[in-house]
Amino acid sequence: MILERISILGYKNIEQAELTFSPKLNCFIGNNGMGKTNLLDAVYYLSFCKSHNNQVDSQNIKHDxxxxxxxxxxxxxGAAEEEFFCSLRRRQKKQFKRNKKEYExxxxxxxxxxxxxxxxxxSDLITGGSEERRKFMDVVLSQFDKDYLHALIRYNKALQQRNALLKSDMQADDSLYELWEEQLAYEGxxxxxKRKAFIEQFIPTFQYYYNFICQSNETVxxxxxxxxxxxxxxxxxxxxxxxxxxLGYTTAGIHRDDLDMRMDDYSIKKVGSQGQNKTYVVAMKLAQFDFLxxxxxxxxxxxxxxxxxxxxxxxVEQIVKLVxxxxxxxxxxxxxxxxxxxxILKDLNSDYSLYQVEGGGINQLK
Incomplete structure (x- = not known):
């Protein structure tokens, strides 16, 4: 899959951008806060219908x-280029279209x-709560397994319903609880x-990438x-x-699942240095790429x-070799x-594009 070109208008600090990309490597250089991450986030939005780092859609619209x-x-x-279009408007539902046809x-x-x-x-995968680690599994599995995605959607709806019953001031009949609990169990x-099978397949690839990057005898x-x-x-x-x-909420179920992340038989959250933690999550993401x-x-x-x-x-050198x-x-x-x-560029034997990013403006250098 290749993103050939993109048009952005009013997304975060990017007022307007029309860019054509290399099919291999596209590099964006600039100081912090200039808009490099916002550009990547626009590409991410086209894949997931949401921002990577801001779930409130109105806040992704340029402030003015x-x-x-x-x-x-x-x-x-296929032979033909395909167009994907997203429109965000304040106080309105967002639109998403493929080849000018809106998704239901x-x-x-x-x-x-x-x-x-x-x-x-x-880094939140290590330092954050279990929700971050469940999200990691969900993002991977939802991209190729529609049954998983739909089961997750139905599970979350049933969870909301049971939680609403738990918080209600009115006494609910046991049969209502049983209805939602049976659905939670079925979808769960x-x-x-699917999560269990995924992690079993995922672990060897993750361990390979970690060992390749760190070039040491650390065991993850x-x-x-x-x-x-x-x-x-x-x-x-x-x-x-x-x-x-x-308590007013459901304390049992797959929405409490977690990943135990360890290095040399200890929790990496407790013993990992900044470099080890960074290597750990980079290896997880590269393994995610390989799996997908x-x-x-x-x-x-x-x-x-x-x-x-x-x-x-x-x-750094090992990651450069990989990519x-x-x-x-x-x-x-x-x-x-x-x-x-x-x-990276000196070792690359294929096409690349290089861009300078400053104040939300993006200029192609090569």
């Missing part, structure tokens, strides 16, 4: 504008444009089985943790029901946002340090 437009033109394997449901679009983004906020079993592990490993969810929900009424490429029908786009910060020269290989398709990379980009 009434709307934002993102228009991308892709080659997806945004979920129908997810997976059409597979993408992996590596960014500084990925699908999600649990990743373990999927779920209450469903040892419990029947219907029985568990019934058992927790009275306690959940006091093998599972899907097209090569994902890879977005690398300021990934060299907090890494020593050896790890220069033919295994990766189209890559977008940002950095404040021109030296990092020049190091």
């Amino acid at each position: 504008a009434d709307f934002a437009l993102i228009q991308g033109y892709y080659l997806l394997g 449901k945004l979920s129908d679009h997810i997976g059409c444009l597979p993408l992996v983004m590596v960014s500084p906020s990925d 079993h699908i999600i649990y089985a 592990e990743l373990k999927y943790e779920s209450q469903l490993e040892d419990e029947n969810q219907v029985a568990l929900l019934k058992q927790k029901r009275e306690r959940d009424k006091i 490429k093998k599972a899907g029908s097209t090569t994902p786009i890879l977005l690398l946002d300021d990934i060299f910060d907090k890494l020593d020269s050896t790890r 220069s290989e033919d295994n990766f398709g189209q890559i977008f990379i940002t950095d404040t340090n021109r030296d990092h980009l020049d190091e």
Whole structure:
């Protein structure tokens, strides 16, 4: 899959941009706060119908504008170029179209444009709560498995309904609880089985990328943790029901799943240095890319946002070797340090484009 060109109007600090991209490597250089990440976020939005770092759509519109437009033109394997269009307007529902035809449901679009983004906020995978780690699994699986995506949507709706009952001042009949608990158990079993199978396939690739980047004898592990490993969810929900009424929310289910992230038999959250943590999450994202490429029908786009910060020269060199290989398709990379980009470009035997980003303006240098 190749993003050939993009048109952006009023998205974050980008007033207007019309850009044509290299099918291999696209490098964006500029100081912090100039708009490099915003450009990558516009590409991310076209894949996921939402921002990578701001879930409130109105806040993604340039502060002095009434709307934002993102228009991308892709080659997806067919002969014809395909157009994807997104329109954000204040106090209105966003529009998403493929070849000028609007989607009935945004979920129908997810997976059409597979993408992996590596960014500084990925540190939340280690330092943040379990929600961040569940989101990681959801983002991967939802891009190629529609059954998983739909089960997740139905599970979350049933969870909202049960939570509403728990918070209600009126006494609800047990049969109402049983209705939502049975749906939570049914959808939860699908999600649990698919997450478990995914992590089992994912671990060897993740360990390979970590070892390649760090070039040391550090051992990393990743373990999927779920209450469903040892419990029947219907029985568990019934058992927790009275306690959940006091708390006002559901305390059992796959929405409590987590990933145990370890290095040398210890929690990486407790023992990892900044460089080790960064290497850990970069390896996870590269393994995510590898998994999506093998599972899907097209090569994902890879977005690398300021990934060299907090890494020593050896790890930077190893990442440069990886992204220069033919295994990766189209890559977008940002950095404040021109030296990092020049190091990648000198070893690249294919086409590339280079851009300068300043104050929301983007100028092509090559």
